[in-house]
Amino acid sequence: MLKINRKRIVLIIITLAFFGFGTSTYANNMKETVEKHEQLPTEIGISVLKEMLDQQKEGFKSGNPLLNSQISKLTETDEAVLLYYAMVDVDKLPLTDFTYSIDHVDVYLDDKDQMIVEGYIIRNFIFGKGNDQFETSLGDNIAVRIDGEKDKFLQNGIINEMSKVSLTQNTAENKQLISKDEFLKRYQEEVDNDNQQGEDTDFESEIENEEHAQLAYTYKGSVAAYYALKYALNPNKKYKLYRADCTNFVSQALHYGGIPHFTKWKPYTNAWINAGSFRNYIRESGGLKMKTVKDTYANVKLGDVYHYDTRNSIFLPIPDGWMEHTAIVTSLQNKKILVSYHSNNRKNVPREYYTSVEGGKRYLSSIR
Structure with missing residues (x-):
């Protein structure tokens, strides 16, 4: 009998109601409207976030991500921590470097005269050895509150006052209440069962469609992957940006x-923007020359697509055939299939990573 964690379900439903149904939420659309009583120099915020991220760097490179967590503000449910342990403990790939960048910093006093720092951070990991090294990155919105008097905080020095800095928002915190141990158990199972994922279908039946019957085109997966890597962490401003x-x-x-664009697949039709509609369009109308294949390393090429089915129509964690998430293959390294996606922004993460956090099933579409 399936055991249902009611607290988790309630949180999922509340999260979906707030962030929008269907897919995850894009990091840069997360800021709430806050009344700002006094704008402060961004240098203050940059210094606070830099202190925090420098400590994260020290922790990751030492092999203990939670080292001095009162400064780094990391928890074991931060996706960066989960990703680190997946790659190092399960995939046995050493971390060779960690870097970060800070952008879109905003510092102000709120209506309670508390100092708030908001920013967009990108954390880059390099895993592997020699020519097999690869970079994987996470882009997230973050916000911290600084308790106490502003002048005293600045006077005493940021490093001495980090205990007064509280993390109030971090889109890297996984919303499924999954512990590190549970995540690693799932991830290990995903890796062990990789050759059994996916399903076979008839390619011809999936591409049979009058709309493109006389339309020839050549798809270059490496070119699509290049685009995805370029805009995974910083979206292309020429397109609309959706919360999901x-x-x-x-x-x-x-x-x-x-x-090319088709009548049903072009900006911004349902098949273009919605994970479930996109998957159904491929399978039913076949406007795109795609085939569902077994999810194995041998079947994958750059530019192929993964579909993730994580919950049912009433938001229980039970796959029902309607997709909630889409990702694109952007790298093949160390026998690992790496994907990139938005909502939240991730570049070159293992394709097992999303289902290890969210649960559910994934399907691979090969593009011809």
Whole structure:
């Protein structure tokens, strides 16, 4: 009998109600409207975030991500921590470098005269050895509150006052209440069962469609992957940006790779922006020359697409055939299939990573 964690379900439903249904939420659309009583110099915020991220760097490179967590503000449910342990403990790939960048910093006093720092941070990991090294990155919105008097905080020095800095928002915190141990158990199972994922279907039946029957095109997966890597962490401003942006992002990459627009698949039709509609369009109308294949390393090429089915129509964690998330293959390294996606912004993460956090099933579409 399936055990249902009611607290988790309630949180999922509340999260979906706030962030929008269907896919995950894009990091840069997360800021709430806050009344700002006094704008402060951004240098203050940059210094606070830099202190925090420098400590994260020290922790990751020492092999203990939670080292001095009162400064780094890391928890074991931060996706960066989960990703680190997945790659190092399960995939046995050493961390060779960690870097970060800070952008869109805003510092102000709120209506309670508390100092708030908001920013967009990108954390880059390099895993592997020699020529097999690869970079994987996470882009997230973050906000911290600084308790106490502003002048005293600045006077005493940031390093001495980090205990007064509280993390109030971090889109890297996984919303499924999954512990590190549970995540690693799932991830290990995903890795062990990789050759059994996916399903076989008839390619011809999936591409049979009058709309493109006489339309020839050449898809270059490496070109689509290039686009995805370029805009995974910083979206292309030529396109609309959705709160749930994963399928919109993947559609952009596919089009850049050479797939023309169709009546039902173009900006911003349901099939272009919605994970479930996109998957159904491929399978039913076949406007795109795609085939569902077994999810194995041998079947994957750059620019192929992953579909993730994580919950049912009433938001229980039970796959029902309707997709909630879409990602695109952007790298093949160390026998690992790496994907990139929006909502939240991730570049070159293992394709097992999303289902290890969210649960559910994934399907691989090969593009011809």
